[in-house]
Amino acid sequence: MSSGALASGALVGVSRLGALAAALVVVGALPWLSGRDPALTVLRARSEEQVATPEALASVREDLGLAPTAGGQLLRWASGVARGDLGDSWVSGRPVLPDVISGLAVSLTLMGFAIAVAAVVAAALVAPALRAAVRGDSRRSGGAAAALLTSLPEFLLATALLVVLAVQLRWLPPYGWEGPQHAVLPALALGLPAGGLLGRLLSDAVSSAAAEPWAATWATAGTTRARLAGGLLLRAVPGVAPQVGMVLVGLAGGAVAVERIFAVPGIGRTSLGAAGAQDAPLLQGCVLALLVVGVACGAGAALLRRLVLGRALRTAGLSVAEPEAAHGWGARTVPVVCAVLLVGTTVAGLLRDPYAPEHSRLAPPSLALPLGADASGRDLLARVGHGAASTIGTAVLVCALAAAVGIAAGLLPRLSTGPVEVANAAPPVLAGLVTAAVLGPSSLGAAVAVLAVSWAPLAAHTAALVTEARAQPHVRVMPLLGVGRARLLLVHVLPDVLPPVLRHAALRLPGVALALASLGFLGLGPQPPAPGWGLVLAEGMPYVERAPWAVLAPAASLVALSVLAVTLSSLGGSSTGGASAGSLRRWRRTPATSPALSSGNDASSSQGSALAGPVGSEASTTEPTSQLPSSTATPPQVETRP
Numbered sequence: 030m031s032s033g034a035l036a037s038g039a040l041v042g043v044s045r046l047g048a049l050a051a052a053l054v055v056v057g058a059l060p061w062l063s064g065r066d067p068a069l070t071v072l073r074a075r076s077e078e079q080v081a082t083p084e085a086l087a088s089v090r091e092d093l094g095l096a097p098t099a100g101g102q103l104l105r106w107a108s109g110v111a112r113g114d115l116g117d118s119w120v121s122g123r124p125v126l127p128d129v130i131s132g133l134a135v136s137l138t139l140m141g142f143a144i145a146v147a148a149v150v151a152a153a154l155v156a157p158a159l160r161a162a163v164r165g166d167s168r169r170s171g172g173a174a175a176a177l178l179t180s181l182p183e184f185l186l187a188t189a190l191l192v193v194l195a196v197q198l199r200w201l202p203p204y205g206w207e208g209p210q211h212a213v214l215p216a217l218a219l220g221l222p223a224g225g226l227l228g229r230l231l232s233d234a235v236s237s238a239a240a241e242p243w244a245a246t247w248a249t250a251g252t253t254r255a256r257l258a259g260g261l262l263l264r265a266v267p268g269v270a271p272q273v274g275m276v277l278v279g280l281a282g283g284a285v286a287v288e289r290i291f292a293v294p295g296i297g298r299t300s301l302g303a304a305g306a307q308d309a310p311l312l313q314g315c316v317l318a319l320l321v322v323g324v325a326c327g328a329g330a331a332l333l334r335r336l337v338l339g340r341a342l343r344t345a346g347l348s349v350a351e352p353e354a355a356h357g358w359g360a361r362t363v364p365v366v367c368a369v370l371l372v373g374t375t376v377a378g379l380l381r382d383p384y385a386p387e388h389s390r391l392a393p394p395s396l397a398l399p400l401g402a403d404a405s406g407r408d409l410l411a412r413v414g415h416g417a418a419s420t421i422g423t424a425v426l427v428c429a430l431a432a433a434v435g436i437a438a439g440l441l442p443r444l445s446t447g448p449v450e451v452a453n454a455a456p457p458v459l460a461g462l463v464t465a466a467v468l469g470p471s472s473l474g475a476a477v478a479v480l481a482v483s484w485a486p487l488a489a490h491t492a493a494l495v496t497e498a499r500a501q502p503h504v505r506v507m508p509l510l511g512v513g514r515a516r517l518l519l520v521h522v523l524p525d526v527l528p529p530v531l532r533h534a535a536l537r538l539p540g541v542a543l544a545l546a547s548l549g550f551l552g553l554g555p556q557p558p559a560p561g562w563g564l565v566l567a568e569g570m571p572y573v574e575r576a577p578w579a580v581l582a583p584a585a586s587l588v589a590l591s592v593l594a595v596t597l598s599s600l601g602g603s604s605t606g607g608a609s610a611g612s613l614r615r616w617r618r619t620p621a622t623s624p625a626l627s628s629g630n631d632a633s634s635s636q637g638s639a640l641a642g643p644v645g646s647e648a649s650t651t652e653p654t655s656q657l658p659s660s661t662a663t664p665p666q667v668e669t670r671p
Contacts, residue, residue: 040443040444041443041446041447043447044443044444044445044446044447044448045446045447045450046447047447048447048448048450048451049447049451051448051451052320052451052455053107053317054103055463056313056316056317056320056463057102057103057106057107057110057313058099058102058103059309059312059313059316059463059466059467060095060102060309060313061099061102061103062466062467067093067095067102067309068086068087068089068090068093068095069081069086071089071093071119072085072086072089093117093119106313110317113126114126115129115310115313115314115317116310116313116314117310118308118310118311119306119307119308119309119310119311120306120308120311125310125311125313125314126314128299128311128314129296129299129311129314129315129317129318131294132294132295132296132297132298132299132315132318133295133296133318133322135206135293135294135295135296136281136284136288136295136296136297136322137322138212139212139215139216139219139284139287139288139293139295140219140277140280140281140284142212142215142216142220143215143216143219143220143223143280143284144220144223144277144280145216145220146216146217146219146220146221146223146224147219147220147221147223147224147227147276148224149220149224150178150220150221150223150224150225150227150228151224151225151227151228151231152228153228154224154225154228154229154231154232155228155231155232155235157232158231158232158233158235158236159235159258159261159262161236162235162236162238162239162244162258162261163239163254163257163258163261165239165248178221178222178224178225178226178228179222179225179226179229179595181221181222181225181588181591182222182283182543182546182547182587182591183218183219183222183279183283183284183286183287184283184286184287184290184547184550184551185566185584185587185588185591186217186218186221186222187214187215187218187286187287187290187291188290188566188570188573188580188584189584190214190217190218191203191214191290191291192573192574192577192580194214195214196573196574201213201214203291204291204292205291205292205293206292206293206294206295211291211293214291215284215287215288215291215293218283218287218290218291219280219283219284219287222279222283223276223279223280226272226276227269227272227273227276230268230269230272231262231265231266231269234264234265234266234268234269235261235262235265237265238261238264238265239261241264243260244257244260244261247260266333270330270331270333271330271331272330273329273330273333274326274327274328274329274330274331275330275453277326277329277330278323278326278327278453278454278455278456279456281319281322281323281326281456281459282456282457282458282459283456284296284297285297285298285300285301285456285458285551286458286547286550286551289301289551290570296315296318296319297319297458299311299315300312300315300316300319300462301462301551301552303315304462304465304466304553305552307466309466312462312466315462316459316462316463319455319456319459320454320455320459323453323454323455323456323459324450324451324454326454327450327453327454363592364592364593367589367590367592367593368593370589371417371586371589371590371593374410374413374414374417374586375414375417375418375421376414377399377410377414378410378411378412378413378414378415378416378417379411379414379415379418380414381408381410381411381414382408382411383407383408383411383412383414383415383416383560384407384558384560385407385408386405386406386407387406387407387408388402388406388407388408389402389406390402390403390404390405390406391403391404391572391575391576391579392406393576393578394578398410400413400578400581400582401576401578401579401582403565403568403569403579404568404569404571404572404576404579405558407558409565409578409579409582409583410582411560412560412565413560413562413565413582413583413586415560416560416561416562416564416565416583416586417562417586419472419555419559419560419561420542420545420546420549420561420562420563421538421542423472423475423476423542423545424538424539424541424542424545425538426476427476427479427480427483427541427545428483428534428535428537428538428541429534430480430484431480431483431484431487431534431537431541432484432487432530432531432534434480434484434487434488435484435485435486435487435488435490435491435530435534436487436488436491436523436526436527436530438484438488438491438492439487439488439489439490439491439492439494439495439526439530440491440492440495440518440523442492442495442496445488445492448485448488449485449488449489449492452481452482452484452485453482453485453486453489455481455482456482457478457479457482457483457544457547457548458547458548458551458553460477460478460479460481460482461474461475461478461479461548461551461553461554462553463478464477464478464481464553465478465553470552470553470554470556471554471555471556472554472555472559472561474553474554475545475548475549475553475554475555476545478548478553479541479544479545479548483537483541483544486533486537487530487533487534487537490529490530490533491526491530494525494526494529494530495518495522495526498522498525498526499517499522504517504521504522507521539590539591539593539594540594542590543587543590543591543594545561545563546561546562546563546566546587546590547563548563549561549562549563549564549567550563550564550566550567551563551567552567562583562586562587563583565582565583566580566583566584566587569582569583
């Protein structure tokens with residue numbers, strides 16, 4: 030191995046260790062990051078009338094085991110974690126570790142049920158595509174069902190299942206965790222969207238693999254349909270494997286909302302309770318557990334990809350894929366209809382007052398109140414319209430900042446490897462818990478939380494395109510002509526990379542808005558009386574039986590936004606698939622050892638669901654093998670969440 034490769038590997042290793050250390054420092058310093066003395070916070074929680082004298086604060090610190098400084102507390106917490114001691118709860122006084130372990134066990138059990146549901150749904154969705162591919166039929170089916178399932182956010186689907194199956198039909202228990210029957214609704218809420226996403230990706234990957242030369246050769250040679258189907262699946266799995274990690278991370282994040290809705294005593298509900306009670310030690314333990322789960326999911330997906338590819342991954346070349354964009358009137362009519370509905374609702378609502386309680390409580394829809402009134406007598410159309418403006422406006426700002434940060438980080442792929450992997454392992458709700466502990470629940474805190482994780486996919490996209498560009502002969506010769514590294518990046522590489530990354534950022538706008546709404550639903554975003562979409566939905570939940578319109582109005586808006594997000598990501602696959610027209614079409618091959626795309630950095634090569642159709646990595650072997658067919662195309666990637 031050359032010295033340059035060793036230096037590159039060392040730099041990537043340092044980046045990963047540094048990012049992991051920074052994440053642990055943030056978790057360990059949570060009690061102090063808010064700028065408030067933890068001892069004063071606990072003293073005020075115990076008694077608002079007690080004077081905060083130095084003696085009283087010292088007594089609280091002694092009772093809680095608090096160090097007088099942030100650095101001392103961080104060292105004390107880190108040493109405790111190394112010994113398996115996460116401290117004692119500030120509220121109950123009990124050790125934190127048993128509560129974290131019990132909550133994590135419940136959440137992992139729920140995720141297991143959800144994975145089973147997702148596997149069944151994905152198999153049902155990929156079966157028609159696999160059957161058509163084996164028979165030589167190029168038509169694809171099941172796309173509408175997959176798109177519908179994928180477009181439903183977990184917290185919104187959980188609300189619908191609770192209302193219909195538990196409250197109205199009374200088929201299943203609505204709350205608790207006392208037996209297998211209590212896991213059905215939460216598992217469906219988590220597993221249906223995940224299965225829809227995986228089924229859609231696998232269907233596209235199988236159809237793309239069926240169009241490759243090796244599939245026709247196998248069919249001509251008389252290969253049995255069962256063996257051909259197995260080869261197609263084996264070819265499809267490597268491109269989708271990184272998505273599996275992102276789906277699992279999404280399950281961990283979605284479980285927080287689902288556990289709250291169904292009162293499941295998992296790690297998500299425990300963390301929300303700790304954040305609300307300002308119980309820093311318990312919140313630290315929950316955040317640490319969620320982060321470990323996210324990292325494990327990403328590592329498991331990378332291991333799955335390596336196991337499937339085997340030796341082919343190490344010898345594979347990489348080429349630029351030309352993802353197939355969606356076609357047909359339905360693919361273009363659906364987003365137009367959703368956009369018109371959202372714009373119409375927003376414009377109509379902005380003309381009304383969202384704060385004045387001028388109507389009867391929970392008044393039904395009428396000519397004067399097209400969407401009815403909420404529990405305080407406020408116009409729901411006004412609140413939904415103003416909520417759309419605030420949510421989407423914040424999402425635009427977050428996407429712009431994420432693009433700026435992502436492009437800057439992507440220009441230095443080796444240094445950004447660790448932060449990108451850590452950010453991808455953290456669902457938005459995890460970042461929301463941290464920012465709520467630091468800044469308090471607010472619109473600003475929700476925006477910061479979503480920004481903290483949404484820049485990573487754009488950085489990975491930038492890094493992939495930069496690596497692709499720098500590997501080309503006309504760029505590699507520039508240093509020999511006296512062109513410096515900074516000028517090479519800014520003048521000769523960045524202009525070709527910038528357009529597709531900005532388009533990618535624009536396509537992520539609906540998903541970012543959904544993430545903001547989900548944080549608002551959990552109480553980690555805007556606070557009353559702000560008219561945020563998630564908050565309006567959460568306020569209507571207690572009255573869903575007697576006044577379903579209190580939930581229907583914000584839920585319909587979120588569904589329209591979700592469908593728009595999924596459809597736009599599919600339509601935009603080819604637009605984000607390369608840099609400027611002509612430039613990336615000239616760049617057909619990249620060395621397999623390029624740092625942003627090689628097997629050593631799976632988080633940067635495919636980024637799970639993060640690339641939404643940009644440069645795809647593929648495994649095309651130079652040596653024929655019966656285990657893995659060679660290929661020249663990569664199935665398009667689909668992204669629905671930030």
